[in-house]
Amino acid sequence: MMRAISDYDTSKPSLWNSEANQKKMIALWKKLASRYRDNQWIGGYDIINEPNWNFTGTNKNGCDENSNGPLRDLMVAVTKAIREVDPNHLIVIEGNCWGNNYNGIFPLWDENMALSFHKYWNYNTVESIQKMLDYRKQYNVPIWLGESGENSNVWFKDVLTLVESNNIGWAFWPMKKIENIAGVTSVTKIPEYDVLLKYWKDGGQKPTPEFAKKALMKMADNYKMENVTVKPDVIDAMFRQVQTNDTKPYKTHVIPGKIAATQYDLGTNGYAYSDTDFINYRVETGNFDQWNKGNTMRNDGVDILPCKDSGSNGYQVSFIEDGEWLQFTSEVKKQGIYKVAIRYSSEKSEGKIYFETANGKKSESIVLPATGGNDKWKTIVLSGIQLEAGTNKIKTVFEKGGFNLNYLDFSEGKK
The missing domain is CATH 2.60.120.260 (Galactose-binding domain-like)
Known part of the structure; x- marks a missing residue:
């Protein structure tokens, strides 16, 4: 069954209401840290991606949580387990509500930590990151934009200009995406993969295991760098356009x-082209604005x-x-x-x-x-x-x- 990013199987205990699952997670992190403790190519350990859980609040993604007690307790326990075997690597934590709700998470419990936040579809103003800037200053802790993307080239230029001018590092999600204009690269979809998607979504006749394996392995092959389609306009917006118009x-x-x-031309709206619809601010406006109505070739307006x-x-x-x-x-x-x-x-x-x-x-x-x-x-x-x-x-x-x-x-x- 296909599930959204933050869904879970209601027929089984979640991480938050299963002590056994939490112990498994802690043990897994200890095992990972033991393996990578001396590896200089690992930047750090991001303990849990987008926890998104309503412990005491009403918002299903944990956006109105004030204490986040269970989340803090688990992250503290994971950190303790990691530090038993690895004193070297950075510990990265994420708040509730898509990584952004840090209520109750402080004070921090380790000297080598960073706060990650995620940013999608909102305005690229200093106000939009002010809370994270305040945490950095108040707690003397590094912050970084651990996930962003999924928008137009203009939004990319604006968000990266914003974070880089505030000395914040960043990562985009994802770098490879199936048949998509808004990624650094696009992965070619095969007809057999559509057959699987249709079955997972609607049911019906079940593909054979052989068919499914062959389709998925071919898709995996299409993800190799030599097989993806590189998007020069996206790269230009993310790097060159951040420096110049x-x-x-x-x-x-x-x-x-x-x-x-x-x-x-490669360039931003108002300089290389002028288009009426060129950005999506749906978190702020409530409207899903399609910046490229054809959704093909380029990611501009x-x-x-x-x-x-x-x-x-x-x-x-x-x-x-x-x-x-x-x-x-x-x-x-x-x-x-x-x-x-x-x-x-x-x-x-x-x-x-x-x-x-x-x-x-x-x-x-x-x-x-x-x-x-x-x-x-x-x-x-x-x-x-x-x-x-x-x-x-x-x-x-x-x-x-x-x-x-x-x-x-x-x-x-x-x-």
């Missing part, structure tokens, strides 16, 4: 030449779908809204006036588009008449675009949205 080309674009719409039109790179920009734009850093071979063939589709909406260069020069606007279907693609040509030789940052402005964009094909051409 400068943009850089997603790939080399040469004019004359064709530029895929989805290969706009720009909405991307798979594309079957000829000449595409397999993807298209869709759900385009009025006033949104994309920037393409391109190498122009020689100064001159260019024309651009715009490959687009739209069911009923009449779109409108123009181009603007970094020196502020704007092209004329061109109307994109409805093509009669999202899969009915047409090409329309806009002339009179002045470009300088060398590097040009070309902004494609969607004056009026409602259409899908496949590619832009620039060629020399007089007005």
Whole structure:
């Protein structure tokens, strides 16, 4: 049976109402510490991930607990067992309520400890981490962001800027995820795995053990670094964009030449692109905002779908809204006036588009008449675009949205 992260089997005693289970956990940690006591590659021992339990409160995830007595007692006992065999390694603890509720956990009981907290889907303000900053100062204890992720590139840039500027280390969850745009890498899913998922969720005909093992081992193989799909836009947001708002080309674009719409610059919202929906603050707002409505290829606010039109790179920009734009850093071979063939589709909406260069020069606007279907693609040509030789940052402005964009094909051409 598939279970959510913090669920448990109600037919069996939980960790918190079984002394036997707690003793097993303590013994396990002692065994682990005995094995790794002299290992310099182990950073520390994170005793228990996201305890999430209502001991005396009403919130099922322990978010309104004031004492957290059983949690503290167990972590103290585990620490004592570890220290019997390993005086060296850091002990990492997590509060209740997704690692964040430390009520009743203090005072600390060991000289070599760190507090871990988890952060998802909330605002990236100093206020959002203030309680942890206060603990660090009051108890003279290191803090670190033990889990984060699961959001848009803008949120990643913002959260890492926040914690790094406050001298807090971090880890993202997870680094590999099945068919996902919001991870550093994506793991390819196989059809056989879907068969297992369907059975686990809905029941029905049971796959054979041989089938299940083969599918799961193939999925495990797909998790190897050489088999995952690396996501350059996510990595750029997490590392380079934390340092700067400068943009850089997603790939080399040469004019004359064709530029895929989805290969706009690497960078953050308002600099590499402008999109209406680009972040998810659902913990604060109560709304699950989808930052990429197509949920494919890239993790920015720009909405991307798979594309079957000829000449595409397999993807298209869709759900385009009025006033949104994309920037393409391109190498122009020689100064001159260019024309651009715009490959687009739209069911009923009449779109409108123009181009603007970094020196502020704007092209004329061109109307994109409805093509009669999202899969009915047409090409329309806009002339009179002045470009300088060398590097040009070309902004494609969607004056009026409602259409899908496949590619832009620039060629020399007089007005």
